[in-house]
Amino acid sequence: MRWSQAVARRFEELGGTLLLETRVREIAIENGRATGVVIEDASGASRKIAAGKVVSNIPIQDAFRVADKGAFPGDWADRMEGLYGYGSIAPYFGLNKLVMPEREWKVGVKDTYVIPKEEGFEYDVYMCWNIQSQIDPSCAPGGRHLMTAYAPVTEKEGKDKALMAKACRLIIDYLERRYPGFRKSIDWALFPTAWKLEGVAKSKTQAGTLKAPVEAPGVAGLYFAGDTVKGYGVAMDCAVAAGLICASRITGKDYGVA
Numbered sequence: 001m002r003w004s005q006a007v008a009r010r011f012e013e014l015g016g017t018l019l020l021e022t023r024v025r026e027i028a029i030e031n032g033r034a035t036g037v038v039i040e041d042a043s044g045a046s047r048k049i050a051a052g053k054v055v056s057n058i059p060i061q062d063a064f065r066v067a068d069k070g071a072f073p074g075d076w077a078d079r080m081e082g083l084y085g086y087g088s089i090a091p092y093f094g095l096n097k098l099v100m101p102e103r104e105w106k107v108g109v110k111d112t113y114v115i116p117k118e119e120g121f122e123y124d125v126y127m128c129w130n131i132q133s134q135i136d137p138s139c140a141p142g143g144r145h146l147m148t149a150y151a152p153v154t155e156k157e158g159k160d161k162a163l164m165a166k167a168c169r170l171i172i173d174y175l176e177r178r179y180p181g182f183r184k185s186i187d188w189a190l191f192p193t194a195w196k197l198e199g200v201a202k203s204k205t206q207a208g209t210l211k212a213p214v215e216a217p218g219v220a221g222l223y224f225a226g227d228t229v230k231g232y233g234v235a236m237d238c239a240v241a242a243g244l245i246c247a248s249r250i251t252g253k254d255y256g257v258a
């Protein structure tokens with residue numbers, strides 16, 4: 001929260017105007033060129049903001065809800081709409097003691113076979129975890145520990161409440177097998193799940209140049225940014241890299257990411 005507020009503050013210091021509670025209803029396109037956006041505020045009032053350049057941060061799959069799909073090359077637009085992301089289970093455990101070997105207290109651990117796909121998943125579910133409070137002791141009260149974990153799942157699995165509940169049980173079973181006594185060491189556990197962690201999963205059919213380019217094909221003056229656009233790294237890294245590439249194309253300046 002504080003991070004996004006700091007970014008917003010800097011944006012305004014640099015002369016940007018931030019419109020909250022406001023949706024883009026249309027990216028206006030005339031004769032193959034972006035001419036601005038039609039916005040609607042919280043009161044339902046709408047107006048057009050004219051602009052020669054428009055940057056859309058809307059996930060590319062949803063971009064054609066506000067931009068006329070017919071203005072883009074048909075095959076490309078169909079492919080963009082079909083790009084899929086992935087979700088995750090991100091367990092948090094409050095622990096009253098550490099039952100894992102000491103050599104694992106300060107490192108990230110990963111196991112590729114935490115839940116076998118035979119349990120009803122599309123792939124074997126892997127999981128990474130670490131004892132966050134060993135890295136930052138302020139994460140837990142004295143004598144207690146915070147363990148955080150991350151296990152990716154498909155979008156469909158992330159929306160399946162029964163499957164997610166089963167996954168939570170299986171994750172605890174797995175940790176008990178790996179670290180006998182783990183179950184008893186749990187003071188509390190949270191299992192946040194998300195169906196869209198990253199907008200485009202890096203599968204071989206959609207990674208790298210197969211993602212959306214920063215410059216919209218077929219529409220001059222329209223740019224795309226965000227984690228569904230060609231960038232580097234995953235998730236936030238990718239969104240930031242795509243934003244820098246986008247800024248570079250618009251201003252002509254080199255921001256060190258091409």
Ligand SMILES: Cc1cc2nc3c(=O)[nH]c(=O)nc-3n(C[C@H](O)[C@H](O)[C@H](O)COP(=O)(O)OP(=O)(O)OC[C@H]3O[C@@H](n4cnc5c(N)ncnc54)[C@H](O)[C@@H]3O)c2cc1C
Nearest residue numbers: 022023024057058194196197198226227228235236237239
């Ligand atoms: C639970 C969770 C945990 C995560 N943890 C990590 C992590 O630890 N590390 C990491 O690198 N990444 C993490 N991610 C992923 C990271 O949050 C995303 O990769 C990143 O936010 C993508 O940024 P973005 O700007 O592309 O999209 P978003 O952050 O999704 O921003 C797009 C914005 O567009 C807005 N929007 C959509 N349509 C319209 C419209 N018509 N008008 C106006 N606004 C519109 C949406 O409301 C949204 O605010 C996590 C994601 C989730 C869900």
